[in-house]
Amino acid sequence: MRSDSVAERVRQMKGSGIREFFDIAQQMEGAISLGVGEPDFVTPWRIREACIFSLEKGYTSYTSNWGLLELREALSDSIHKETGVHYEPEGELLITTGVSEAADLALRALINPDDEVILHEPSYVSYKPCTAFAGGTTVCVPTSVEDEFKVRAEQIEEKITDRTKAIILSYPNNPTGATLSRKELEEIADVVTEHDLLVISDEVYDKLTYEGTHTCFASLNGMKERTILLNGFSKAYAMTGWRLGYAAGNKEIIEAMMKIHQYIMMCAPITAQMAAIEALRCEDEVEQMVSEYNRRRRVMVDGLNTLGLSCFEPKGAFYTFPSIERTGLTSEEFAKRLLFEEKVVVIPGSVFGACGEGFVRCAYAVSQYELKEALERIERFVGGIR
Amino acid sequence: MDKKGGEKVKVKKNEKEILRILEGNARQSDAEIARMTGMTATEVKESIADLERRGIIRRYKAVINYEKAGVEIVQALIDVHVTPERDTGYDSVAKRIARFPEVKSVRLVSGEYDLLVLVTGKTMQEVAYFVAEKIAPLEQVRNTLTHFLLKTYKENGEIYGDEEQSKRLAVTL
Numbered sequence: 001m002r003s004d005s006v007a008e009r010v011r012q013m014k015g016s017g018i019r020e021f022f023d024i025a026q027q028m029e030g031a032i033s034l035g036v037g038e039p040d041f042v043t044p045w046r047i048r049e050a051c052i053f054s055l056e057k058g059y060t061s062y063t064s065n066w067g068l069l070e071l072r073e074a075l076s077d078s079i080h081k082e083t084g085v086h087y088e089p090e091g092e093l094l095i096t097t098g099v100s101e102a103a104d105l106a107l108r109a110l111i112n113p114d115d116e117v118i119l120h121e122p123s124y125v126s127y128k129p130c131t132a133f134a135g136g137t138t139v140c141v142p143t144s145v146e147d148e149f150k151v152r153a154e155q156i157e158e159k160i161t162d163r164t165k166a167i168i169l170s171y172p173n174n175p176t177g178a179t180l181s182r183k184e185l186e187e188i189a190d191v192v193t194e195h196d197l198l199v200i201s202d203e204v205y206d207k208l209t210y211e212g213t214h215t216c217f218a219s220l221n222g223m224k225e226r227t228i229l230l231n232g233f234s235k236a237y238a239m240t241g242w243r244l245g246y247a248a249g250n251k252e253i254i255e256a257m258m259k260i261h262q263y264i265m266m267c268a269p270i271t272a273q274m275a276a277i278e279a280l281r282c283e284d285e286v287e288q289m290v291s292e293y294n295r296r297r298r299v300m301v302d303g304l305n306t307l308g309l310s311c312f313e314p315k316g317a318f319y320t321f322p323s324i325e326r327t328g329l330t331s332e333e334f335a336k337r338l339l340f341e342e343k344v345v346v347i348p349g350s351v352f353g354a355c356g357e358g359f360v361r362c363a364y365a366v367s368q369y370e371l372k373e374a375l376e377r378i379e380r381f382v383g384g385i386r
Numbered sequence: 387m388d389k390k391g392g393e394k395v396k397v398k399k400n401e402k403e404i405l406r407i408l409e410g411n412a413r414q415s416d417a418e419i420a421r422m423t424g425m426t427a428t429e430v431k432e433s434i435a436d437l438e439r440r441g442i443i444r445r446y447k448a449v450i451n452y453e454k455a456g457v458e459i460v461q462a463l464i465d466v467h468v469t470p471e472r473d474t475g476y477d478s479v480a481k482r483i484a485r486f487p488e489v490k491s492v493r494l495v496s497g498e499y500d501l502l503v504l505v506t507g508k509t510m511q512e513v514a515y516f517v518a519e520k521i522a523p524l525e526q527v528r529n530t531l532t533h534f535l536l537k538t539y540k541e542n543g544e545i546y547g548d549e550e551q552s553k554r555l556a557v558t559l
Contacts, residue, residue, distance in 0.1 A: 025556040035557040125559045291406065295422035302421050345556050368411075368422075 013129055021336055025345045032374045034362040035345035037174060039238040039318070043275075044285040047237065050278035051271050059270050065262040067095025067246070068273045074280050075246060082206075083216035085224055087248045094254050095268045096261060099204045099232040099245035103168075104130045106200045106228045106247060109256040111136035115165040120151035121353030122321070124174045124202070139164070142355035145312050145323060149178035153187035157195075166198040169217060172205035175352045175361035176321040177297075177314020182215040189220045198253075199227045204245070205317040207236035207286055210294045212315065218248070225250050228257075233272075235317075236286050237279040242272040293318050296364040296371055303375040304362070307382055318365045321349065325358050327385045334360055341384070342377040395440055400425060401433055405442070408434075412446040449544050453537070461490075461506045462513045465499035465531040466521060476500055479526040488516050499531065510534060 025031060042048075066072065072089035080086050087093050096102040103126060111117065111134040119127050120141045131138045139159045143149045156167060169188070171180045180188075192199055201217040218227040232245030247257055261267075297314065304311040304322045311322035324334045331348035338344050349356030364371060397405070403423050407414055416434070420427040437443045452459045466483070470476050476494050480501055484492040491504040503521070507513040514532065522530050538546055 022557045028556070031556060033554070033556040036554050037558045038554060040552060040554065291403070295403075295407070298424050299418075299421045347557070347559070351559070368418075 009132065013132065021332075021339065025339055028339070028343060031339070031343040031345055032366065032370050032377070033345040034364070034366065034374055035347050036363055036365060037319075038240040038365065039235065039289065040365045040367065041238040041289055043238050043242070044279075044282055046282055046285070047239065047275045047279045051275035054271060054274035059274055061270060063095075063267045063270050063273060065258055065267050066090070066093070067268055068270070068277070071095060071273050071277050074277050075248075078280050079216075079229075079248065083219045085216060085219050085229075085248075088251075091251045092248055092254055094247045094258050094261065095273060096232075096245045096247060097265055097268045098234065098243040099202060099230050100126055101243075101261070101265060102230045102232070102245045102247040102257075103127065103200065103202060104133070105257040105260050106230065106253075107131050107134040107136065108260050109253055110134075110166055110198060110200075110228075112165070114163060116161060116163040118156055118159050118164060118167045120155075120169070122149070122173075122175055122349060122356035122359075123168070123170050123352060125351060127168050127170070136165070137163075140353060142353070143176075143178070144355065145321075145359075148312055149173060149176040149321070150180055150184060151188075152184070153191045156188060157191050160191075160195050160197075164195065164197060166200055167192065168200045168202065170202040172209055172214070172314075172316025174205065174317055175319050175347065175349065175356070176312075177317045177319045178312075179209060179212065179214070179315040181212060182220075185215050185217055186220055189217070189223050192226055193222055197226070199223070200230065201227050202230045204230065204232050204235050206231065208290060208293060208318060209316045210290075210297060214316070228253060233276050233279055236289070237276075237282065238289065239272075239275070239279065242269075242275060244268055244272040244276050293364065296366075296368060299368065299371055300362065300364040300375075303371075304378075307375070307379050309378070309382065318363055320362045320364060321356075321359050322362065323359055327382060329385070331357055331360050338378065338381050342381045344374050344377045344381070395442065397437075397442065401437060401442075404430065404433055405437070408443070408446075412448075449542050451538075451541075451546050453546075458508065459506060460508065460510050460513050461504065461535040462510075462517070463533045463535065464501075464503040464505055464517055464521065465533070466501040466503055467498075467528040467530070468500040469526050469528055470500075471526060479524060482524065483521060486516075486520060488513075488520075 072093045075093060076087050076089045107130045113135040115136045116139050117131045117136050119138050120143050128138045141151055141155045141159055143151050199217055206214045218224045218229045228247055228249040230247055233239040247254060300320050301311050301313055304320060308326060309322040309324060311320050314320055327334060331350045335346050335348045338346060347361040349359030400423055404419060407419055407422060416427045416430045419430045468476055468479050471478055480492050483489055483503055488505050488507060489503055490506055493502045495502045505513055505516060517530055517532055521527060
């Protein structure tokens, strides 16, 4: 095989440095995983039932590239009800295969070679590679635990250059669980307007907000036209495997995203789309799941702080991001040793950006029983290090 | 008192949360509930005592799958057609039926029959005799229809059978 078989930009992309560790965790018997970024609930039955019913009725075809109109109409109503922002079902809403695809489409639709995208860290692992695949450069803004992992308007402003095209915002945040208040978002909006920027706002954890109210970035004054709102069904409706997300925003940009989507994906699966229409009616089920996450959040934060792994209180998503500084281990050493010695899986904070070093991500989307057991094992492990 | 079974009392938001937790698992300790709700253990203890005192928490029960435990238990739902009495309507006969220990629940229902009674016993014969000898002969009872329960698929919100196993990967980002 020729040595340049794999394209240069792909070859240069770093794979996950902890792949080996992932594979071990995957096969380890009796391990408790706090490493999973997905709900432990099965998709509510009403949603599954709607999907089965649609199959029985023979809905197995392609849909419009934009997604089912019925779903876009239902989504438009639901977004308007929750955020006050109105998106036209035709032209301003695109159904995608997960928020991951939506993020990729947004970046590819916006970025010219050498454009810069400002990204706060720690953050979800895909934004950086997707920006690079689109030919752009990521300019990272580190956030800190002292500042509750919030990105500040002035930090963003400092990083703006002539080449800056867009900012990626991701709150409630994976991996930290941090959220931003309306006022903090408004300050960012002022910077966005002043420097004529665009915002890709990934709000997939919006419904998992435990304290305060989530503010949709597009709902701020003048921001609808500048924002590509990304969201999906994975987290709040426990529908990770269905791969269904959406993008909402300015007609011209959404249409550009659709152009890419129609060539690479054609459309999202119709079964998932039929199920999603029912999901939008499942407010009670979402509320019950959110209450349960909230209870686990308190158990987790309280437990970690008691163990001396100081943990700022996450206000959203389902992750805690405790500091492991006092153990003297790097986050990767901590995760590996915890896995081998006590069979508990956590994700090293360094995976989410250099400023995540010294922390680990613990997802509390596991049962109360497993959570308790995991905390006991972590206690034994940390006790052994001291 | 309203006719639907008790005076309505106000329940605070954190009390509702405690009720939901206990409904899922009545054996959670005060300390665990405190951690889950952000209250103190003393507050939880006092709230639960108050909920008990006010008759909102009636009692604590286990949901048992007797079939799985290999314990023979026969249950039957009895439709009871009743002639209502002057002044008391269905109340006096319903309360009379409710006093039998074999009777686990009595409900006034709409439709062809008036009362829906759940009866348990060790054998089908025992249940049948109980209905024939204790309920049917009551003066206000016009007729009965017995449905023996053959298999339980769901009880008190709990689906019986194979538990759903998590199919999640150990690590995702």
